[in-house]
Amino acid sequence: MFYRIPKFNYYRASTLNEALDLVSSLNDFKVLAGGTDLVIDLKVRRYTVKNVVDISRIKELDYIADDGDRVRIGALTKLQSIADSPIIREKAPVLADAVREMASWQIRNVATIGGNLCNASPAADTAPPLYVLNATLRLVSKEGEREVPITEFFLGPRKTALRSRELLKEIVIPHEPDCGASFLKLGRRNSFTLSVVAVATLVKVDKNKFADVRIALNSVAPTPVRARKAEECLKGKEISLNNITEAAKLVLHDISPISDVRASAEYRKDMSVVLTRDSLIKSLERVGIKV
Numbered sequence: 190m191f192y193r194i195p196k197f198n199y200y201r202a203s204t205l206n207e208a209l210d211l212v213s214s215l216n217d218f219k220v221l222a223g224g225t226d227l228v229i230d231l232k233v234r235r236y237t238v239k240n241v242v243d244i245s246r247i248k249e250l251d252y253i254a255d256d257g258d259r260v261r262i263g264a265l266t267k268l269q270s271i272a273d274s275p276i277i278r279e280k281a282p283v284l285a286d287a288v289r290e291m292a293s294w295q296i297r298n299v300a301t302i303g304g305n306l307c308n309a310s311p312a313a314d315t316a317p318p319l320y321v322l323n324a325t326l327r328l329v330s331k332e333g334e335r336e337v338p339i340t341e342f343f344l345g346p347r348k349t350a351l352r353s354r355e356l357l358k359e360i361v362i363p364h365e366p367d368c369g370a371s372f373l374k375l376g377r378r379n380s381f382t383l384s385v386v387a388v389a390t391l392v393k394v395d396k397n398k399f400a401d402v403r404i405a406l407n408s409v410a411p412t413p414v415r416a417r418k419a420e421e422c423l424k425g426k427e428i429s430l431n432n433i434t435e436a437a438k439l440v441l442h443d444i445s446p447i448s449d450v451r452a453s454a455e456y457r458k459d460m461s462v463v464l465t466r467d468s469l470i471k472s473l474e475r476v477g478i479k480v
């Protein structure tokens with residue numbers, strides 16, 4: 190364990206174009222947004238890089254825009270801005286719920302949503318809500334832009350689909366009215382803690398049946414995951430506590446937790462089932478259905 194930050198060349202970009210020029214001309218670099226993950230990672234030598242490109246002052250990547258049929262969030266938007274945003278509370282409340290449970294007020298005022306995703310921790314708390322919201326990520330480089338569904342972004346712990354000279358530009362969330370969604374997080378404390386497991390669910394209901402179900406979990410696999418088997422089991426079924434309880438057990442097919450300092454694999458498995466059931470019940474409550 191080392192705590193002195195190693196020497197590196199520091200570059201600060203004021204615009205997206207400046208940042209893209211820098212990352213296309215430098216080798217051996219990391220970009221710095223809020224720095225709440227990166228600075229620690231540099232200190233403990235998880236990464237050793239010659240160059241750091243500070244993108245934190247690029248104002249054009251700090252926004253929450255409501256386009257009617259979708260919401261766009263700039264990669265450098267602070268977590269606290271998301272928690273406070275009337276647009277997010279109205280159009281994607283499950284994301285606001287998740288962000289409110291992250292870190293502390295001080296960290297949330299520095300940390301960005303883009304940093305949470307690009308850091309690619311299996312415990313990233315913005316991932317499960319964005320998975321169930323079917324978000325896509327817009328990635329940008331000097332060569333142009335491309336969109337990647339969030340479910341294809343995470344490749345492993347600290348590994349993403351970002352190419353070496355690409356930046357995350359924005360997160361796009363399609364607006365889906367008439368659905369209920371919720372986020373439940375279990376940590377070792379009630380607050381200011383990383384997830385032992387967190388679950389987001391989203392439901393659409395038609396005549397007392399599940400018309401659509403989405404379930405996503407973090408901290409129980411090398412990347413955040415969708416629990417497809419449990420989702421498929423519920424689609425088209427009657428809404429009942431028994432159906433929900435049986436489907437929740439199927440999340441075990443899509444997770445592969447490990448034991449670590451926060452919890453054992455067995456406990457994570459048990460809690461994944463419990464939280465999935467409870468989150469589905471809460472999501473139904475949000476469309477006015479009590480089971």
Ligand SMILES: Cc1cc2nc3c(=O)[nH]c(=O)nc-3n(C[C@H](O)[C@H](O)[C@H](O)COP(=O)(O)OP(=O)(O)OC[C@H]3O[C@@H](n4cnc5c(N)ncnc54)[C@H](O)[C@@H]3O)c2cc1C
Binds near residue numbers: 227290296315356381
């Ligand atoms: C005390 C504490 C508590 C925490 N609690 C939580 C918690 O409860 N839940 C949780 O999920 N996380 C938590 N975190 C982790 C961290 O705060 C979040 O992951 C945060 O959102 C990271 O954002 P950042 O802007 O600080 O990223 P940075 O540290 O600046 O960057 C993180 C990584 O992403 C890359 N990156 C950043 N932005 C971009 C971009 N636009 N394009 C390409 N690459 C980019 C960087 O190069 C780096 O590799 C906590 C951290 C601390 C220190």
